[in-house]
Amino acid sequence: MQQLDLFREIIVDNFAGGGGASTGIEMATGLSVDIAINHDPAAIAMHKANHPDTEHYCESVWDVDPVKAVKGRKVGLAWFSPDCKHFSKAKGGKPVEKKIRGLAWIAVKWAIAVRPRVIMLENVEEFKTWGPLNEDGYPDEMQKGKTFNSFVKALESLGYQVEFKELRACDYGTPTIRKRFFMVARCDGKEIKWPDPTHGDPNSLAVKAGKLKPWRTASEIIDWNIGTPSIFDRKKPLAENTLRRIARGIGKFVINNSNPFIAPVNAVSFMAKHYGGNYTGAGTDLREPLSTITTKDHHALVTAFLAQYYTETNPNEVRGQSLEEPVYTIPTANRFGLVTAYIAQHYKSSLGHELSQPLGAITTVNKASLVQAFLLKYYGSDVGQSVGEPLHTVTTRDRFGLVTIKGQNYQIVDIGMRMLQPHELYAAQGFPSNYIIDRDHEGNPYPKTAQVARCGNAVPPPFAEALVRANLPEYCVQHNRYKPAVSY
Structure with a gap:
């Protein structure tokens, strides 16, 4: 005392x-x-x-x-x-x-x-x-x-x-x-x-x-050990507005971002536990070379951003932020959701086919197809589609859910989301x-x-x-x- x-x-x-x-x-x-x-x-x-x-x-x-x-x-x-x-x-x-x-x-x-x-x-x-x-x-x-x-x-x-x-x-x-x-x-x-x-x-x-240190960023406060559950496996489906926020964020911070944020290796380890396979993770510094890519395993990365849960006045507004900047002002109610896009190279999958060819069959267990259907419609102005019907017209490669990082193409295979913890x-x-x-x-x-x-x-x-x-x-x-x- x-x-x-x-x-x-x-x-x-x-x-x-x-x-x-x-x-x-x-x-x-x-x-x-x-x-x-x-x-x-x-x-x-x-x-x-x-x-x-x-x-x-x-x-x-x-x-x-x-x-x-x-x-x-x-x-x-x-x-x-x-x-x-x-x-x-x-x-x-x-x-x-x-x-x-x-x-x-x-x-x-x-x-x-x-x-x-x-x-x-x-x-x-x-x-x-x-x-x-x-x-x-x-x-x-x-x-x-x-x-x-x-x-x-x-x-x-x-x-x-x-x-x-x-x-x-x-x-x-x-x-x-x-x-x-x-x-x-x-x-x-x-x-x-x-x-x-x-x-x-x-x-x-x-x-x-060297006179000042760089701002500390949102990525520093994320507890990557928690993981982010898939948005497709929830007992209660996410609200339509939430899906739209996620889709617009994926478009801005992942698909159309020439330098997307890459999560630390333990986030990739979380993915490996849930989806199997051998996964090699990259660190947050994209100036470092990607690790060796082989034809026998999947080379996986996890990209992420923060979605903000506020009422949008503009239906096309992206309420979110990159993890490479400081967190926006924190209110008294939790308004921040961590969204992760699991992306991987599958050398024996539809990633390698020509975009002019028909897309392979869509099944209810194919997470890649689920993500493609989700991204295609929610990233645009439509309200979505059933995964049991043919995928709607693919107009551009970006809307097909492909991400290019340092010249390497990746396909989004799942999307996760959770609210930030106290x-x-x-x-x-x-x-x-x-x-x-x-x-x-x-x-x-x-x-x-x-x-x-x-x-x-x-x-x-x-x-x-x-x-x-x-x-x-x-x-x-x-x-x-x-x-x-x-x-x-």
């Missing part, structure tokens, strides 16, 4: 949630935050499991008396991540709740009551538009930013220097592009500092010159590999829906670590108890 030190400045995490900011602060300082506040028992349960030395308040931030909570100690850092859903563009067209939209004022309450030396606040980019609501409960377009300006002036009137900036998580070693608004306010006369990026676009001059989503947010997400502080199981919700609401820990290291170097240590975020 941490001992109460009346002479040490303490750290307070308001709106602590599952512990993203607290974890980042601990990654920088080597110490658990002293006080964590959140009204949600489920969030506090996860926080307690990972930060047992912290004093927890499971109640509204407005009900906690700052003076009583700090017990005479000085506050070095107060972190605030007020609810952002009533600012976010993802909110949609529903009226906002005034009470939730005004939660950021709690920072001013703490500034008046106990005067933290440094205040840090995190929110969505739209936080700067904070303003009054009209009679219908919607933000007044004519008064955008008015309340935000009043909030900044309130802190300045209390003697705080205030600066704010938008930062991207991928620039600080987190494999997600998540972009967030940050405000730093301090009253000790010291300069506010913004952390220098450590990572950048792989194509940028800074990365090529531990993969947490890795994408930059949480350490030993962060506890599946049970609470008493050892009770923590349901997956709650795990994902905590993850989507969380501050990526590397954000908090970078800001604390830049502005409170006197607090910071070189090493801490957390292991780096996992790469599978």
Whole structure:
């Protein structure tokens, strides 16, 4: 247990949630935050499991008396991540709740009551538009930013220097592009500092010159040992919209991609277990030569991408991404599905026949034919066909499900899909590999829906670590108890 030190400045995490900011602060300082506040028992349960030395308040931030909570100690850092859903563009067209939209004022309450030396606040980019609501409960377009300006002036009137900036998580070693608004306010006369990026676009001059590391990518957080079940063998068939998403993604990221992502060898091993044969896998670097191709075995690869489960406004829109870029912003509900295309060279199969010849007989056990029928129709504008009837007209080679990699032709023999698992989503947010997400502080199981919700609401820990290291170097240590975020 941490001992109460009346002479040490303490750290307070308001709106602590599952512990993203607290974890980042601990990654920088080597110490658990002293006080964590959140009204949600489920969030506090996860926080307690990972930060047992912290004093927890499971109640509204407005009900906690700052003076009583700090017990005479000085506050070095107060972190605030007020609810952002009533600012976010993802909110949609529903009226906002005034009470939730005004939660950021709690920072001013703490500034008046106990005067933290440094205040840090995190929110969505739209936080700067904070303003009054009209009679219908919607933000007044004519008064955008008015309340935000009043909030900044309130802190300045209390003697705080205030600066704010938008930062991207991928620039600080987190494999997600998540972009967030940050405000730093301090009253000790010291300069506010913004952390220098450590990572950048792989194509940028800074990365090529070795000044920055390349962005971490989605491929790093995929647990390839899980595998992806075939979309054709499910007891409950996938929804039509899901099939369309998969088909459009296959078209964009596999068939029509001159340099498709190739999964690591253990993904190919998973394929070998399920489909038999001798499979040789290539690594993720296509600059390396493919391994020797013989006439006696199958040379197999696994290509993959992430499909996104959002409602499309454009029926032909491809909601997905390559695994060679950071994961898009993670919400509170799981919206990411890993799609894999198993591709192989079969020297004694229909892959070798002329495209002008009729396609071989389609049977209900031929996975290659199933995939071809699926791709042909769902990649286009039709709604599909029975695999018991002749394959509809093949108009181009691409729609026949052929993939060319480094001059070698491959045929798609199966397609797999699964949703990303909570531990993969947490890795994408930059949480350490030993962060506890599946049970609470008493050892009770923590349901997956709650795990994902905590993850989507969380501050990526590397954000908090970078800001604390830049502005409170006197607090910071070189090493801490957390292991780096996992790469599978």
